[in-house]
Amino acid sequence: MTPTATELEPRWAEHGAAWRDPAEVVSGWEGIGSVDPDLLKSRADRAFWELLDRLELTLIVTREYEHLVVALSVEEGKPVQSHLRLPHPSGLAVDHERGIVHVAATRNPNQIFDLEPVCGALPRADMPYPGELTGRPLLPARSRFLPGALYIHDLALVGGKLHANSVGQNAVVELLEHGGHRLAWWPGSVEREGKPDIGRNYLQLNSIAAGPDLEGSFFSASQAAPSQRRPGHKNWPVDGRGVIFSGATREPVASGLTRPHSARLHEGAVWVDNSGYGELCRLEGEQFTTVAQLPGWTRGLAFAEGIAFVASSRVIPRFRQYAPGLDVDRSVCGLHAVDLASGQIVGSVRWPYGNQIFAVEALPRDFTLGFPFRSARPAPDRTRRLFYAFDFQGEQR
Template identity: 30%
Template structure:
């Protein structure tokens, strides 16, 4: 779908046909979003597990913004590069590959991410993802309170658990949720608390949150409120203190936190490009998100909560651009940036073109059968 910033930046996205009619989602964006993406040479995306959507945001001609959506049930964490997306869903982790060659386009789109492989993990409530230097995918296995990787024969292979978790059990004890990668390895995780009983985190949401160093099992920062999305950027540790609506910079040695800005929503999903932080926001809901300091902070500012993405200049805490969603979509999970990409799209599982858009990897009789795939180029038929 496209959006004209000269017409109040509003677009209605109709959800795929289903057993019942749903309210369309109204998407609005800041007037300068297109120029911001063009100036910084990027596009970006975000997921909504509540509505089961992967959204890709790009630039169209004449200052228009492209919002491209595809349905993936319970879309969660994304590990993204300009050529590949790994996407966690309800019981599988998908690998989507860009099939367009450099300089090739499909209409206005310069990337088309096509599902090529799905690892079936079962419903382990996979949250954020990372890819190690050697290419191994690791994911936050929230239901079993551990970090995991793929298994050839089983649902998953655990590779780390917090020391306060006594055993692996499908009980979501501490609500392990976020993963920071650095230099191709897992560095930090976030959890809602230290609980070692089934769903114990629900009683510790207000101030039990923590950031932990995976390499040493050291507590880096504590007394957070439902923290999410730890990230390393420009040598600094960042985290979303979601229950208080804060984007924070954290001293890795002392754990001291510096609040960079207030965010008017439950923050999950954090990505960076230069000095800019892309933050996903969700509407508070009864249950997990209720009774947090965020409610009071919004009331203090006479403000309504947002669902959308806000782009923060981390040098001064100002919100420089934004996207806001109203209607069916109320909660987002992850945000990712695609540098060097102008207008991305994806082929969805419910998209009829997945049966007919067939791409062929270039081949000649002289090619060795065991040649590394990275040495070959792709073409689209």
């Protein structure tokens, strides 16, 4: 017997009300609109905000296990924290020439979100945008899907093309503009008869210190060669086994790290977060010099005018063995400004209820002030109107 329209109307009403929140549509995640307000609580030194204001910066931070991308900036002398919810965001890369912020989302399947700053609003009579559009908020312009087996971590622009660590394949891949990917680089230790062994994760090859090309780049990994024990095994040995690979030779140029992340080239030197000891390190020859000690698992690194912005994370209890150099119970989730000349922390922001930070990028404040969401509540009417008529190309109207 076919149900009547009257009997079906409640169901139809439910269907019609679904997916109305822009936050849900952007992330592909129904019910995500409301954020646990504790996750957005922060404590910051005045010096931290004064530094951001003086340098005219906006910092973008991915907090992967909380499914948050957070932006920190200063608007007319007042601190601004905004956010966008994405599924397990990890790597970040900024294409300054094209005006795109790339964000990796490492669930199955993997995704790459391309975020762009909104420059204006379409002229609408049915839902006009109220008032002036300020801050050039970042919104998704495109999303690409990739196999979950890639297990993407870091992102980097190498030779003007977007690359990613395919941790699940022990390799670096080029992410193609039309979608898909191609193997671009791998360590010599995983090569078998001229081809890389991409069948499973052996090395935890997880970051890219991007040079002008792949040969001039460097890559961090938690071990140099495959062994019987692999990432994910409880008894996987990590202390002092981390390495930095040379893009040119595909061999380690330095070793002795513990779960390294966020390798970066800055002013001709390789820098890296020695995560398991909470350190920021600089490579000098074949040895690492500890520049700063941070209060947690170091991961996430960006530079601006003599300052390193270094993130620290809490340590998930089941992964305590990966952090032999940390007081796990006293680790904090936060972002710290380190003076490169002295190694001193000159300002910090901490999220008391935070968990894991993956990446940090520093952008000019006139590029963007951050994201359209500035509170834990669902999108207000003003934000809905922004999503209804945003314009990436035009001028403000």
